[in-house]
Structure formats: structure tokens, C-alpha cells
Amino acid sequence: MNILIVTQYFFPENFKSNDMAFELQKRGHDVTVLTGIPNYPEGEIYDGYGFSKNRKQTINGVEVVRALLLPRGKGGGIKLFLNYFSWAFFASLKAIKLSSRKKFDAVIVHEPSPITQFYPALMVKKNQKTPVYFWVMDLWPESLEIAGGVKNKFVLKFFTKMVQKFYNESEKILITSKGFKKSILEKGDYENKIEYFPNWAEDTISAGNLDYPIPVLPAGFKVMFAGNIGEAQDMESIMHTALKLKNHHTNIKFILVGDGRKMPFVHEFIKEHGLEETVYTLGRFPVEAMASFFNAADILLVSLKDDPIFNLTVPAKVQAYMSSGKPIMAMLNGEGSENIKEADCGFAVPAGDSEKLAEALEYAAKRGENELNRMGLNGKLFYEKNYKMEECISNLENIISPK
Template sequence: MKKKSSGKVKILVVCQYYYPEPFRITDICEELVRRGHKVTVLTGLPNYPEGEIHPEYKFGKNRNETINGVQVKRVLEIPRGKSKAQLFLNYFSFALSGSIKSLNLKKDFDVIFVNQLSPVFMTIPAIVYKKVYNKKLFLYCLDLWPASLASGGISQENSIYKIIKKISKWIYQSADGIAVTSKMFIRYFDQDLKVDTNKISYLPQYAEDLFGEDNTNNKLNNDFNLVFAGNVGVMQSVETIVEAAKILKENNKIIFHIVGDGTSLEGCKALATLYELDNVIFYGRKPITDMPNYYNMADVMLLTLKKDDLISYTLPGKVQSYMAAGKPIVASIDGEGQRLINEANCGYASEAENPKLLAENILKMSTDAKMDLLGINSLNYYRKEFNKQKFMDSLESELILLGDSNV
């Protein structure tokens, strides 16, 4: 007999990353709690992006926590480290220990929610729980696999790639519902992974409330300030920004601010030193609560992504944060990101990894009398398409629907 719905569900959230790691899943879970749902998160030990376990989580400490009403259960995980070999061990260790832990969780969760970033293997503990307890699984795909591997340099003809493609296909086909952050993801699921598109919906990300709380200008000087905020990794191609800064180095009024950390940060710093650039400032990683201060000192936000057909399907989450802050955007990006900026009429977008065109657009923006209007367009588009209320209403409806479908 089917149980009667109360409109509230007990949700098991599976994600390899959670607070204090800087991902939006923390905000999502806390909002679900505020809406009256019971939320338990199965996650790993905080080590992103530094690659080392945070001291307060070593030696078995803080494996079970309650954070702002969310029950957090952490499992053993090998840290990311600095090598590809250790990163693989990191991926494998969470999938294994999370699967073991899932067998020992209570069986009274109504629905499973996977916030799927890289790696896709983080979904495996959720599938184990689904199979054992006959529960529905809703997957939110923020990072497309195995497309991410191909973009990282692994050939699609490589045997490892082919194995991971089969695993990825099995994972996505195991989900009862899938939401994607980019409409272009649906094409990949259909053509490359043969996943039933009837169970796929479009659910773009939102920005945390703090990005829209204060849009006052906090400029440090009278220069033209451009800010890049977020992960500084291979996919983000921040080197393109440094190359554009080199082209514009004689214009001492244009200043580039890089706020974030990642595997490519030291390489970008070295490149800036090689070019003797004094127009690029690196701040490293900052807490999310500090980010509005950096946004507010910007005239324009910067967006770059690696040139790759599959990566171009992705819409980086920072786009929503930039728009929520009411900032114009200058981008070196293909595909979904370029399409969206043009549709919103909120800035200039040129092809990925082309520093010459990026520099030209930065110069153009610096003298654009309509720059403030582009910022207004950015904020208006965010409020219409990406606001948090709309996101949470859609997600909540999906989880309640799947939770109520269990018998």
C-alpha cells in the first residue's frame, strides 16, 4: 500500500564534497531543511581544492556532524593530493567507503539526491542504497562524464576511457530522474550515452543569496578592474587571461584580479612573472562570504573556459554569481556560455582560448558607454532565469514526486 504524502520527505544526499568545501550543495541542503525536509548528507573528508585533509577531520574526528540542521556523515577518503594517481585513489576511495557506509544507513529515506560533480563515481554509493532498499534516485548533473575525461586529455580511443564510458552510462541509466545545468547536456546524453531523455529536465544553477545582497561599488581605485573568481584549473584556462593581460600591459589603467585556487594557479603565477606583468593580481582562495567584496570592486567579471567541444556544453556556475551581482561579463568561451551571454545581452563573448580577441573585447568594454546597462541586463536575466526560489521549487517538486512514488 502506498504511503500517504505529507509534502515533506526524508532525503539522503550523496556528494563527495560538502562544507567546508566551497560547493553550492551546502546551501541547497540547508534550504531544504528550512523548507521542512529532513536531510542527511553522505560525503567525504574535506580536502578540496588543497588536496590535503583539513586538520579538524583527521584521525576519525568529526565523522558525524549536524550543520545548520543538516545531518552530515563523512566516510574515509584518500585526499586528492597533487598527482593524477592520487586523484584516482581519491575518486575510488569515496566510491568504495561510501558504498559500504550506505549499507549501514537506515532504510527509511524516501528519496536519494546525488549532486554529481566530478567524478561521476560519487553516485555509486547512492545506487547501492537504491538497489538494496528499493528507493528512487534523482541525479543533478553538473559535470558531464566521461566527456570531462576527454577534455582532460584522455583519448576517446583509450581503453580506460571506454571502460569509464560504460560505467558512466550505467550510472546515468540507473537514475530515475536527471536534471542538467545546460541544455546541451541533453544532446550528449541522447547521442553518446543513449540515456532516455524523457527522464531528463533542465535545471540551471543559481547563486547564493549573498551575491545579490549588496551591489554597491567597492572599487579600490579609478582603474578599470576585471575580476575572475573561482577554480583555477585546466578547464578554466585562466592562462588565457594572463595572455590577454600581456597584450594590454602597456595600458596601466586595466587591472586583472584573479581570486581562487586550483591546479593551474602556480602555472599562471609563473606565466605572469615570466611576462613581468604588474597588471595581474593573484589573491588565492577566499571564503565564499568574502566574495561579494571582490565582486563589488569589479567593473567587469571575467569568464574563461578551455577550448573543447564537449566542455563547451558546460555553463560554469560562476555565471549565475556574476549575474546575481549585476555585473557585465567579458568571456573567452564557446558553446553554452557564449550563447547565454549573447542572449542576455550582458557583455562580450569571444571564442575560447583566444587572448587576442579577449583583449580586444576588454578594451571595447572599458570605453563602452552602455556598460552599466549591460550590468542591469545581467541582473535582470538572472532574476528571470536563475533565481534561487525557482531552482528550489523545481528541485523540491522532483524530490517529493519521487519520494512519494515509493511503496
């Protein structure tokens, strides 16, 4: 098949769109990716890229076309708005040009956020009547209202109408969490369009490549958080947990691998409360390093704020953590928490409950190595059964293949 993947984010940015494109290409499909100039998450354009550099590339056999955008900067509201809509506009122009020279059998929209990423796919559909498969990884306008703090009814109504239009234009709506179904069905009769299509872990994590050199980690019971350190991840509750454990459980060490908008808050909190001996911030590392980091941890921490939209979400790091064979400590609600309980691969406490998280970490730190290894193995087996990339992509091929 000739497949077009439309996504604002692509290699060298680290998103599932990379795995999808490269795996489909490896399986013999002709894959084109319409994407943006890489600038996530720092908000600055990556070295080697620019308005006139590497706008067209071939990566692992995949044709990559990069549309102009305004960089997201530090992620403030106006900057993000300009980033989202500038890419949607310029990518839509690129899509018209692309669809005039190449016939596509399927268009896949990879949408971690924003919803406006659908617009270029819509241009291709209008030109070629190509079916569009909408991989919804972030619910709008809920995300705009809860995570973005937008309360204006006219703005929310505008985006609700936009979402309904995109759902109407979709051949299938692929959801990463079964909890998304309720929100989607509230916007229209899309029951026959919805397909469950979960996240997976990168091969570099699930394959267990432990050769990447990482910093020496502190001695003690190592609680590792890896990934984006942003508003949704509820760093306030994690920091208050560290504060509760500071005096009586100094053997419990929090290790944060990653970066994001809340990192200045984390640094300030550590300094203000004297947590330098129990909380360590290591910064960002490439995905290739994650297997080595996970292997060095005793337990892996995942968290989301207690908000309705987050309660419907399964963070992608849950699958990554499971694939590593390490036990998980979760401070979240909803499907993500239920998955961990179902797999018996760790511990789950309510979102935002730093008291319960502190108690659970105390309990986990006293468990023997055999018990923790048993939970880690349970998670890996659950991952192998439900979230392997190969199985997910085979399912995707089945969904998009002409019937």
C-alpha cells in the same frame, strides 16, 4: 520527505550541495548528507576534520555523515584516482549501513565530478528501491578524455559502460546545461528522464552583502576573474591577453581571486613578462567575500578552453556574476556565451582567442559607466527570472515529490 544527498563534497567545502541541503531542510524535509572528509581544493584535510574527527555532524539541522577517503593532494592523476575510488568505496559501505537504519524517499546525487559518486546511491536503491535523482554537472567519459587527458580506449569504454548503468538506474537525470542532452542521449534512450536543472548563485552574492573586508584594489579598469584557476579556465589565453595590453593599456588591471593547479604558471608568467603592474593575484577568499569583490570590479571575466565538452558547459560563475549586477566579459563558446548574449549583460568572444579578448576589453574600458551599469542590471534581471535558488529548489521539490 526523508532525503539523502550523496556527494563527495560538502560544507565547509563550497559547492551547490550546501545550498541544496540547507534549503531543503529549511523547507521542512529531513535531510541527510553522505559526503567525504573535506580536502578540496588544496588536497589537504581541513583543520578540525580527520579520520576520527567530525565524521558525524549536524549542520543547520542537516545530518552529515562523512566517509573515509584518501586526500586528493596536488591533483595528479594517481592521487585523483585514489581520491575518487577510495571515497566511492567507503561511502558505499556507509550507504549500506545508513539504508539499514533509515528509510529514504529520495536520493539525490550531486555530481560535479567524478561520476563514481553514484555508487553509494546505488547501494541505497538496491536496499530500499528508493528513486535516485542524478544531478549531472560534469559529463563522463568526455571529461576524463578531454580534461583528464585519458586516451586509452579500454578505459574510456569502461567508464562509458559505467555511465550508462548509472543513467539506467536513475529516476531522473538533471542537467545544468541544455547542451548536456546530446551527450546523454548518445548513450541511450533517456529522453523521458532528462530535466533541466541549472546552477544558481549563493545568497551571499545575490543578496549583495558588501560588508566583508577585502584588500584595496589597484586604480584603473578592474577586470576580475574569481574562482578555480585550473586547466579548464584557459589561464594561458588570459595571460597572453594581459601581455598584449601591457604597453598600451596599463589602465586595464587583471585581478585574480582564487587558486588552483594553474596558479604556479600564472605567477611564473607574471614574473617572466613583467606584468606585476597589470596582473594581481589575491589568493582564495570565502564565498562571503565575493559580493564585496564583485562590487569593486568594473567587469567580471569568465573563460573556458575551446574543447567540445566545455562548449556544452555553462560555468556556475556565469550565474554568480549575473546575480551581482556587474557586466560580464566571457571568453568561451556554447551555451554560456549564448546566455550572456541573450541577456545583453556583457561581451562574449570565442574561447581561446586572446586577440579578440584584448580588443573587447579595450572597447569595454571605453564604455561609459551608464552603459556598463545597464548591462549589469540586465544580467541581474536575467538571473532573477531564470536562476534564483528559491525557484530552482521549488522545481527540485516538484521533480522528486511522489506523483
